[in-house]
Amino acid sequence: MLRAVIDPPAPAAPEGAASTRLRTRNIVLKIDGKSVLDGVTLDFDPDRLTVIMGPNGAGKSLLLRILHGLLKPTGGEVSWGGGPAGPPRQAMVFQKPVLLRRSVAANIDYVLPKSECRDGEECAGLLARVGLAHKARQAARLLSGGEQQRLALARALATKPEALFLDEPTASLDPPSVLMIEQLVKEIQSTGTKVLFVTHDVAQARRLADDVVFLHRGCVTDHAPAADFFGGACSPVAADFLAGKIVI
């Protein structure tokens, strides 16, 4: 079923740094005896923004959780290039942001080292980057949906991730918030952070993706450069999905 597999270039990570060349080998996940991911084998290019697409229930979020280490697969393995420094620093932004019952600034300070919290510069810089500097003292839970998601993204950035996982972070947000988050994600990718972005929004995938992984019923049907994938070089099921046909 796999139409194309990208053969990524050799990792260009500096010596001693953790590799962000993520690989999976034959990942299987069974829930209550039912297979929800079946033989997922992928090589991710560390320099590309990867978008994972697929219809609802395809296993996108489960795969992302397995890649991030939140979920243990029933079988198979996830590896990070086998570098000496082990897995890279990772962070994840969830579809529904989970914010601590604290102020906006305190949510950032929570993950910053104490030395960086003290002067407040790092926190202020991150909040300015996501456009929330003026709300630093406000309760995080009183922010709008888009602001909460931007704060979750800023908190993820505070961990200085080398790999960033985003699980439909713009679902249910208004268009300006979606564009703002997409802009931030592109900026993050441009600084060398490996980004894996889950979405079932085709237009968003077109805007963001360097390469696309398409999942259907727990199997990878496509892994191709975005230009090829959206240019028609994709599996029939992916073509149906892109054409807006019902794919179950």
Next chain:
Amino acid sequence: MQDFAEAFTVAFGLVGALDADLVEIVVLSLRVSLAAMVVSCVIGLPLGGWLAISRFRGRGVMLVVVNALMGLPPVVVGLMVYLNFSRAGPFGWLGLLYTPTAMIVAQTILITPIIAALSRQVLEDLNTEYAEQLRSLNVTGFRVVRTLVWDARFPLLTVALAGFGRAVAEVGAVIIVGGNIDHLTRVMTTAIALETSKGDLPMALALGIVLLLIALGVNALVMSLRATAARYAYA
């Protein structure tokens, strides 16, 4: 009916004049119940936190036991503490029977399961929400408990106040282990029982009024804490 009216008038007079006996009883009641609440929080909150985030064989049984202990009959607790602190009991050498300390021990036994069970529920609900995010942020072990307790501080204060309310209104256990000794172990509830049996309704009513005011005060505090929490969204 006229006797009742007269009793109420005298009772309000005693409260208004801050009658020395009345004040002494009220102060002792508050001292005993607040001490029991603090000790119960020290034991019950970590126990609740541990039960909330840990998974082990027999956890379900332990939850059932802790929940069941919320309904401990006070007289049974009083009897158990009495047997342990009486001269022939294992802790008789401490000489604590008929002292405020024995009353604190009895009330602590009564309200610790309440605080543990309710805090477990509060912290488990929060942990369900936070668990995946905290793991993603690489937060583990004791820092998880610290985060949960801090972020659930308002509901946990409500839990502590619920424990205090139960303690201050309790009579069965403290009358057995305290003995209702004048100027030593007489608290509001035991004094009300005694004064009623003696027919001294004004004093019993005055104490009842104070007890009700405390109950109202505790509830008002709980409500204001909830309002504060909602206003600041726990920030």
